[in-house]
Amino acid sequence: MAKAYNKVSTGITGFDEAIDMLRLGDNVVWQVDNVLDYKGYVAPFVKRARKEKRRIVYMHFGQHEPLVDDPEIVWYDLDPDQGFEAFSTRVYDIITEEGKEVFYVFDCLSELLEYWHSDLMIGNFFRITCPYLYELDTVTYFALLRNRHTYATIARIRETTQVLFDLYHIKNNYYVHPLKVWERYSSTMFIPHKSTMKEFTPVTASADLAEIFSFTSIQAERKDYWNRLFDEAREHLYLNEEQQEKMKDRIILLMIGRSKRINDMVKKYFSLAELINIQNRQIGTGFIGGKSIGMLLARKILESQTEDPFEEILEQHDSFYLGSDIFYTYIVQNGWWKLRTRQKKMAGYFPLAKELKEKMLGGAFPEVIREQFQQMLEYFGQSPIIVRSSSLLEDDFGNAFAGKYESVFCVNQGTPEERYTAFETAVKRIYASTMNEEALSYRLNRGLSDKDEQMAILVQRVSGDYHDDFFFPHLAGVGNSSNLYVWDQGIDRNAGMLRLVFGLGTRAVDRIQGDYPRIVSLDRPEQSPLVDYQDEAKFSQRNVDLLDVKANQWTDRSLEKVLSLDLGTDPSMFAKPDHKTNQRMKELGFKDRRQYILGFDRLLKESAFPAWMRKMLQTLERVYEYPVDIEFTANFDKEGDFRVNLVQCRPLQTKGPGEPVAMPKTIDETNCLFHFTGNFMGGNVRLPLDYIIYVDPKAYMESSLEDKYATARTIGALNSKLKDDTVMIMGPGRWGTTTPTLGVPVNFSEIGNVEAICEMSYNIGGFMPELSYGSHFFQDMVESNIFYAAIFDGYPNVVFHPQRLLERENLLVTLEPSAIRLSEMVRVVHADGLEIYSDIISQRVLCQ
Structure with missing residues (x-):
């Protein structure tokens, strides 16, 4: 249905006649050399609108002189320094609140370059604002400074707006040249007009036109403001140190971010030339995001150390960075x-x-971005790459966002077209992951839901090598510089810890069915971790994540399969024969089958790897003045020498061990809920409980898959309803697993309000807790201040009396009536005075 075109005056009679008036819905863009020239044409428009008793709104955000001074005009002060999304959303909300047929005057849009540093974002702002103004039958004046923007930006604005004028001020005369007047035409409309406040006369004589245009020119393609700024930065390389430092400040604010603590470290450790080199590997404009910054900063800190020559063991990187402006x-x-x-x-x-x-997941990128993607992929060739989230808020002090956004491996095989499609799909998946429920809940719970969360992206070459048809590193893992959750009273928590796996590092950060990474305390790396499991093979890594080059996909293979490949180094550094299992298999007639235990014994006892990792973590913690969490890979040669690829570093969110807690002098082990030594995380606590939610292991094991998922959703509902109470949840196996047969498959947002989590072993069902040091689940627990304990029921010196809960009234149906069918499996009881005590010195934990 066509819009009803009601005519509106510019306030200049001759001007109205020349362009056949303005229309409701028109966005009017003026290209000017000086904002004061624009102001001269705003004045009659506003005066006429006031005479017609129109509602006029002034959007003020520029540093130039205000364009209006009438107290009857509605004035909004806007702050573009808050960022594109906050600014654009505020404008959108104002337009929504003001409603239909309002007249607007905007400050010069070119002023926004000083805050957003990108023509791309000016075009984006216009593309989202102009159609909405048109939809509401407004009339709006905008201005742009001539020759300040790229032709691509002007083209986007010309395509979107209804009216576009060039305004020239030549020899004390004003000339208006209509370039676009939508759905209006006359034989002289699109030639320059000599303009006064009363007359608007077309300039038709060729001599006069030639004289006018002799003062103007069509320039060669203009560079984006962003690129012009970095050209200026390159010129500063030849200036003195003080001028270079000032330029560094500008670059840090527009490319690194707004975290003062991070920015101060970047300024200290990076030269101007190094910051320019980062930008040389950037696609698009805007911030490079928290993950990219953390990786680059940590590497630079280590490379600058003279006492410990980390450069000797660090693998080089050649990463690329997709600027955050591409996301918007x-x-x-x-x-x-x-x-x-x-x-x-x-x-x-x-x-x-x-x-x-x-x-x-299904959009299209602008052609200019697609071409840059293609050039980057041509650089990498067919080397595997990983496409990683690097949002603005990610990996900063206070917010790790661990595991909330996607990372995608691209094996990068096939034709150029196939490789491009796979990469573009990976980028879209990461952008789409900003809408994951876990990510949204995380932002909401931390008061970040209204913050700009632009998604930048880090593209890294996958560390490792080809082994037959597979590609993987020898080692990968995570490291924490402060091991607050020690499992033995003799461990030095300041030495740090590793969570170590063979192959790709996905098994180090995620909880994988049937697999257990090696937990390493760096002061005593050879010590067996956590608890005497009785069966070393059962609680070790059994499968290896890797890239299948032939199948062009991420996958896994059995440890035995991978160890049979030519690894290019001595596999006994990582694995040893499982003599007990091999003997049993031999007795059963399987003489050619060999099983291994992946314990990294020789690596941890005989190599320099643990010592270097300890020094690395301690160095980063010292510079950050804060505990850190890293992700890394390592590759070994035939002589056993290694290179470490540091792929991520972020502040480790931790609350510290807490003040010592006075444990009860007398413990009634016949009547307490549980009592044991070790196998807890959360420091020293004394935690009085209000409610306990208990999932019965036997009933859960025997339940249907549907009821297992229903249990998880019910826990989520209880988590919400009891959010103001102190709650402990207890259940079999692994909380947060994606495999219901291994534990309760809750999302972390469904347990984020509880104060304590207990995972219980249940040997009949095969449920076994896995202490989560270094995993994403671990990060979530630490950031949420959740106390954790693993109860190995039936093991020596473990006291556990679940009947204390079973004999109490079950409040489940009272709190969640829809869960009545789960009442034999899920119990909610009043704690009736039960308290949790823990002490990291004695490693004792008690609930009585």
């Missing part, structure tokens, strides 16, 4: 900004996220 451009380009704005409101925060996520 992708949303704007595909027409999803209105949906994004609605999703940011609490009413649509969760309900609209699914729709936006699905759309983000």
Whole structure:
């Protein structure tokens, strides 16, 4: 249905006649050499609108002189320094609140370059604002400074706006040259007009036109403001140190971020030339994100150390960085900004996220971005790469976002077209993961739901080598510089710890069915971790994550299969024969089958690897003045020498061990709920409980898959309803697993309000807790201040009396009536005075 075109005056009679008036819905863009020239044409427009008793709104954000001074005009002060999303959302909300047929005057849009540093974002702002103003039958004046923006930006604005004028001020005369006047035409409309406040006369004589245009020119392609700034930065390399430091400040603010603590370290450790080199490997504009910054900063800190020559053991990297502005451009380009704005409101925060996520998996990128993607892929050739989230808030002090966003391996095989499609799909998956429920809950719980969370992306070459048809590193893992959750009273928590796996590091950060990484305390790396499991083979890594080059996919293989490959180094550094199992297999007639235990014994006892990792973690903690969490890989040669690839570093969110707790002098082991030594995380606590949620292991084991998932959702509902109470949850196996046969498959958001978690072994069902040091689950527990204990029921010196809970009234149906069918499996009871005590010195934990 066509819009009803009501005519509106510019305030200049001759001007109105020349362009056949303005229309409701028109966005009017003025290209000017000086904002004061623009102001001269704002004045009659506002004066006429006031005479017609129109509602006029002034959007003020520029540093230039205000364009209006009438007290009857509605004035909004906007702060573009808050970032593109906050600014654009505020403008969108104002337009929504003001409603239909309002007249607007905007400050010069070129002023926004001083805050956003990117023509791309100016175009994005116009693309989302202009159509909404048109939809509401407004008339709006905008201005741009001529020759300040790229032709691509001007083209996007010309395509979107209804009216575009060039305004020239030549020899004390004003000339207006209409370039676009939508759905209006006359034989002289699109030639320059000599303009006064009364007359508007077309300039038709060729001599006069030639004289006018002799003062103007068509320039060669203009560089983006971002690129012009970095050209200026390169010129500063030849200036003195003081001038270089000032330029560093500018670059850090526009490329690194706004965390003062991180920025101060970047300024200290990076030269201007090094910051420029980072930008040389950037695609698009904007911030490179927390994960990229953490990786680069940690590497630079280590490389600058003279006492410990880390450069000798560090593997080089050649990463690329997708700037955060691409994320918003992708949303704007595909027409999803209105949906994004609605999703940011609490009413649509969760309900609209699914729709936006699905759309983000299927959009298109601008051609200029696609070409840069292609050039980067040509650089990597067919080397495997990993595409990793690197959001603005990620890996900062206070917010790790561990595991909340996706990382995607691209094996990078096939034709150039196939490799490009796989990469673009990976980028879309990471963008879509910003709408994951876990990520949304994390931001909401930490008061970040209204913050700009642009998604930058880190593209890294996968560390490792080809072994037949497979590609993987020898080692991967995570490391924590402060081991607050020690499992033995003799361990030095300041020495740090590792969570170590063979192959790709996915098994180090995720809880994998049937597999257990090697936990290493770096002061005593050879010590067996955690608890006497009785069967060393049962609680070790059994499968190896790797990239299958032939199948062009991420997959896994059995340890025995991988150890049979030519690893290029001595496999006995990592694995040893499982003599007990091999003897049994031999007795059964399987003489050619060999089983191994992946305990890394020789690596930890005989190599320099643990010592270097300890020094690395301690160095980073000293510089950060804060505990750190790293991710790494390591590769070995035939002589056993190794290189470590540091792929991530972030502040480790930790609350410290806490003050010593006075344990009860007398312990009634016949009547307490549980009592044991070791196998807990959370420091010293004394925690009085209000409620205990208990999942019965036997009933859970015997339940259907449907009821296992229903149990998880019921826990989530209880977590919400009891959020103001002190709650401990207890259940079989692994909380948060994706495999219901291994434990309760809750999302972390469904248990994020509890104060304590107990995982219980249940030998008949095969349930076995796994202490989560270094995993994403671990990070979530630490950041949420959740106390954790693993109860190995039936093991020596472990006291556990679940009947204390079974004999109490079950409040499940009272709190969650819809869960009545689960009442034999899920119990909610009043704690009736039960308290948790723990002491990290004696390693004792008690609930009585």
